[in-house]
Amino acid sequence: MLLVLLDSRINYIINKTLTEPKFLNSYKSEINHIFSDLLSKHKSESYYNPLAEYLLNEKNSPKRIRSALFLEIISGLGKSYSNHIKLACSLEYLHEFSLIHDDIQDKDxxxxxxxxxxxxFGTEKxxxxxxxxxxISDNITTNYNDINSKVKKEIIxxxxxxxxxxxxxQYLDIKFEKNKNIKLNEYLYMISRKTGALMSMSFYLPLILNESSKEEINLLKNIGxxxxxxxxxxDDMLGIWGDPKSTGKSNLSDFENNKKTYPLLLANEQFSKKDKKIYKELIYDKKNVKYFDLLNLLDAYNIKNIIKYDCSKYISNSKxxxxxxxxxxxxxxxxxxLFDYVIERVK
Known part of the structure; x- marks a missing residue:
């Protein structure tokens, strides 16, 4: 559970500008090549062209964070990663599966x-x-024969x-949309499933491949x-304070869709009675909400810097x-x- 500092006077600032870690891109071309090859096996199918148009769009290629982490940790164990790029792609195809269905259900x-x-292309398609x-993700894991049967069974x-x-x-995320009284601990549990489960596997799966001890596997799982x-x-912070040109969505998108996000839940726990009333009025009058109305309310309680300060302790523990x-x-x-960068990408 993140420790939340309730003093709104905190002004936590990191005095350095961080850039995206270079290692994230060092595996990307190899991952994209195999990812594309795996999809090309379906070229004869009628669904190939629209799916390829979406998944192989070079202009907006995903960062491949999960697969890059997986391969980096394999390298960090002193092993060659080249035989495991297909398995890295299995992580990416599972990620795409979740995004496609999430967008449908969230109406993004x-x-x-x-x-x-x-x-x-429409909901049904x-x-x-x-x-x-x-x-495709399942086929990769079930046909993965570069490992012994015991490890393969564990990976599946x-x-x-x-x-x-x-x-x-995802079920809880949808359920929370109609519940106005979600607590931070409930939200953290939800994201530990929706986002955290796959991200965490990127950290500990290499240890399973390596047949490491349970203690070593659990350590990397904890980090993940x-x-x-x-x-x-x-991501929640970028949804409010990020550049819409970079995030690809409105800064009010989560708010308008009644999505429970960490900044909004934290703020709601700290608002005075007067500001809680103002916040509720914003919720009930979404069509007329202006971005700066919401931003000014959050900034009055220094929410962004409190979260960054809070997360800095979390990062220290992870390191x-x-x-x-x-x-x-x-x-x-x-x-x-990477741990430094993930929060400091929110300016």
Whole structure:
């Protein structure tokens, strides 16, 4: 549970400008190449062209954070990652499955700066497109023969469990839209499933491949769990304070769709009675809400800086865990840099 500092006078500032860690891009071209090859096996199918148009759009190519983390940690264990790029792509196809279905259920019209799949091709077809990406992911794991049968069985088990957790998280996210009294701990549980489960697997799956001890696997899982939470919290912050040209959606999108996000839940717990009333009025009159009305209310309680300060303690704890891992120093440094970057990308 994140420790929330309630003193609105806190003004936490990191005095350095951080850029995206270079290692995230070092694997990207290889991942994209195999990702494309896996999809090309479906070229003869009628659904290939629209799905390829969406998944292989070079102008708005995804960052491939999950697969890059997976391959980086394999390298950090002193192993060659080249034999495991397909498995990295399985993570990405499972991620795409969740995004396609989430966009349909959340009615999000924009994804990575373009029309979302359902908005362009319709809900019915997009449900099928999402199912296809899940099948591609499953085919990779079930036909993965570069490992012994015991490890393969464990990997398939992990993917299935993560998928169930992601679905539970999405279910709770939808359920929360109609509940006005969600607490921060309930929200953190939801994102630990919806976002955190797959992100966390990117950290500990290499340890399973390596047949590491349970203690080592659990250590990386703990680090991955924390990164998953931080990643979603930073996305929530970008949803309010980010540049719409970069995020691809309005700064009021989450608010207008009644999405429960970390900044809004934190603020609601700290508002005075007077400001809670103002906030409720904004909720009930979404059509006339102006971005700066909401922003001024959040800034009055210094919400962004409180979250950053709060997360800095969380990051410090994660770095301590990273230092205890059996990863090589280069990978430890890369992970430390990533933890710093994930929150500081919110300006």
């Amino acid at each position: 019209e924009i994804r990575r700066g373009n029309l979302s799949l359902w908005k362009k 997009s449900i099928l497109f999402g199912n296809i990406t899940k099948i 088990k992990c993917f299935n469990l993560v998928c169930i957790n992601m679905i539970e998280g 769990d924390q990164f998953g939470l931080l990643f979603q919290i930073s 301590n865990l990273i230092s205890k891992s059996n990863l090589n120093n280069q990978t430890k440094n890369n992970l430390n840099e």
